[in-house]
Amino acid sequence: MKIYSVFLGLTLGLLVCGGLYWYGFTGKTPPAGTYDWKRVEGSKNIIPVAIIGSGPAGLSAALYTSRAHLHTVVFQGPQAGGQLMSTSEVENWPGMGKKQGPEIIKAVQEQAQHFGAVLVNESIKKVDFSVWPYQLVTSEDSQVHALSVIISTGAFPERLKDVPGEVEHWGKGVTACAICDAAFFKDKDVVVVGGGDSAAEQALQLTAYARHITLLVRGDKMRASVAMQDRLKKFDYIKIRYNTSITEIEGDGSRVTGIKLKTAQGSDHMPIDGVFLAIGHKPNTELFKGQIAFTPLGYIAHSCRTQETSQEGVFAAGDVSDERYRQAAVASGDGVKAALDAERFLQRIGFDEIFAKKIERKLYDPVVATNLIEITAIESMDQFKSVVLESKVPVIIDFYTKFCSSCLQIMPYIQAIGTQLKDKLVCVKVDIEKMAELKDRYRVTTVPYFVVIKDGLVVGRYNDVMTKREFFDFASRFITE
Numbered sequence: 236m237k238i239y240s241v242f243l244g245l246t247l248g249l250l251v252c253g254g255l256y257w258y259g260f261t262g263k264t265p266p267a268g269t270y271d272w273k274r275v276e277g278s279k280n281i282i283p284v285a286i287i288g289s290g291p292a293g294l295s296a297a298l299y300t301s302r303a304h305l306h307t308v309v310f311q312g313p314q315a316g317g318q319l320m321s322t323s324e325v326e327n328w329p330g331m332g333k334k335q336g337p338e339i340i341k342a343v344q345e346q347a348q349h350f351g352a353v354l355v356n357e358s359i360k361k362v363d364f365s366v367w368p369y370q371l372v373t374s375e376d377s378q379v380h381a382l383s384v385i386i387s388t389g390a391f392p393e394r395l396k397d398v399p400g401e402v403e404h405w406g407k408g409v410t411a412c413a414i415c416d417a418a419f420f421k422d423k424d425v426v427v428v429g430g431g432d433s434a435a436e437q438a439l440q441l442t443a444y445a446r447h448i449t450l451l452v453r454g455d456k457m458r459a460s461v462a463m464q465d466r467l468k469k470f471d472y473i474k475i476r477y478n479t480s481i482t483e484i485e486g487d488g489s490r491v492t493g494i495k496l497k498t499a500q501g502s503d504h505m506p507i508d509g510v511f512l513a514i515g516h517k518p519n520t521e522l523f524k525g526q527i528a529f530t531p532l533g534y535i536a537h538s539c540r541t542q543e544t545s546q547e548g549v550f551a552a553g554d555v556s557d558e559r560y561r562q563a564a565v566a567s568g569d570g571v572k573a574a575l576d577a578e579r580f581l582q583r584i585g586f587d588e589i590f591a592k593k594i595e596r597k598l599y600d601p602v603v604a605t606n607l608i609e610i611t612a613i614e615s616m617d618q619f620k621s622v623v624l625e626s627k628v629p630v631i632i633d634f635y636t637k638f639c640s641s642c643l644q645i646m647p648y649i650q651a652i653g654t655q656l657k658d659k660l661v662c663v664k665v666d667i668e669k670m671a672e673l674k675d676r677y678r679v680t681t682v683p684y685f686v687v688i689k690d691g692l693v694v695g696r697y698n699d700v701m702t703k704r705e706f707f708d709f710a711s712r713f714i715t716e
């Protein structure tokens with residue numbers, strides 16, 4: 236029986252791997268005009284290794300390629316540092332004991348930068364893998380030419396499907412990031428939707444704030460690890476309801492007031508202040524549609540033994556290509572493999588130190604602004620009155636929390652634009668945990684949240700992450716020459 240099981244396992248493994256190989260890699264395409272070095276020499280903005288995404292996968296890859304003396308640029312994307320930036324305790328990152336997610340990321344960032352990796356606060360908005368060097372367009376509209384590419388764009392949280400009230404209350408009581416938004420739910424009643432580790436993690440993050448936390452689990456048991464379930468049991472104000480799903484989210488458009496439920500017994504209603512979604516992730520692959528092969532579930536297909544995708548010279552690592560494990564250490568390991576694969580690929584096609592020297596002056600070197608003006612932190616109502624209400628020019632208030640990774644990621648943009656538009660506009664920041672009075676006064680329901688004040692009055696609002704260019708366009712609207 237045991238031998239039979241092993242045989243069956245091996246056969247299935249081979250079939251799956253073989254199927255994947257067939258699916259993505261038959262006729263693996265070398266790009267058009269393959270490896271035309273003259274063309275590279277004639278280009279500018281060249282990157283030997285371009286990494287799209289800056290979670291554990293992208294950063295680990297960057298550490299390896301930059302240590303191998305390959306000029307490496309990491310496009311950090313909308314969430315610099317990736318999902319771990321919104322994770323409180325991480326206990327399973329090898330060799331580190333119990334750590335905060337952002338601490339782990341900071342350590343890897345510094346290690347990669349130590350070897351020369353360049354981390355850029357930009358996203359990639361377009362790729363063309365049909366020509367080599369591969370063409371990438373950044374959110375700042377820079378055209379770059381990559382000799383090899385590592386894709387590590389991770390995954391993003393799934394939203395509820397066809398549940399009335401979810402879309403209109405997104406960011407107004409419905410969220411997928413407890414660590415960002417928990418502070419808005421002090422002494423409030425909330426539900427967390429889901430039964431896996433993410434749901435348990437979000438519930439635990441809420442314990443410091445919420446009065447009652449109810450986990451809504453669609454099935455009759457949780458999928459979360461035993462260790463996580465044990466941690467939940469320590470809190471008597473965390474309850475779990477099985478065989479329960481949300482059918483409607485109620486509210487007045489500015490905040491959530493209740494939810495309708497489908498239960499094993501029929502239906503139910505709960506008055507509630509917040510809904511935290513933890514129902515899985517979708518691989519972040521939109522950008523690569525039509526450019527490389529995906530698995531049937533929409534993840535980037537890669538070879539069983541390496542991180543090679545269906546496109547020569549393009550590699551995938553981490554959650555974006557991992558249907559099964561989705562763990563930081565696994566993503567990191569994938570990143571290391573992708574880096575070694577990229578290094579081997581570049582060697583194979585003839586990239587060497589002599590050529591590296593030739594293109595030294597043509598490497599992509601994003602301009603990093605200098606002499607930036609600090610963004611003033613508002614820490615008292617008197618300061619608010621003098622700096623904001625009495626300002627002669629429009630003021631953009633950036634409401635944030637120090638745990639919100641996307642808030643921290645856009646700060647450099649705000650600082651750069653604030654410097655660029657100085658004398659015409661002022662940018663200030665408000666930590667909602669320190670200045671709850673301002674949070675309530677301006678009805679701030681999520682972070683990041685921008686409020687624009689002119690002559691003491693609100694003239695604009697925006698409550699989502701923006702690229703640098705979007706923030707510039709937003710800010711420019713309020714300037715009167």
Ligand SMILES: Cc1cc2nc3c(=O)[nH]c(=O)nc-3n(C[C@H](O)[C@H](O)[C@H](O)COP(=O)(O)OP(=O)(O)OC[C@H]3O[C@@H](n4cnc5c(N)ncnc54)[C@H](O)[C@@H]3O)c2cc1C
Nearest residue numbers: 288289290291292312314317318359389553554561562563
């Ligand atoms: C609440 C929570 C708790 C977790 N706890 C743990 C834990 O305790 N232990 C553990 O091992 N794992 C944990 N995980 C899982 C772990 O965080 C992920 O497996 C890991 O972060 C995946 O790494 P990644 O590099 O593949 O992708 P991600 O971390 O998802 O990073 C993706 C990156 O891609 C970037 N990006 C996206 N689009 C673009 C674009 N167009 N251009 C440029 N960049 C782009 C993003 O900005 C981001 O930097 C947790 C996850 C969550 C959500």
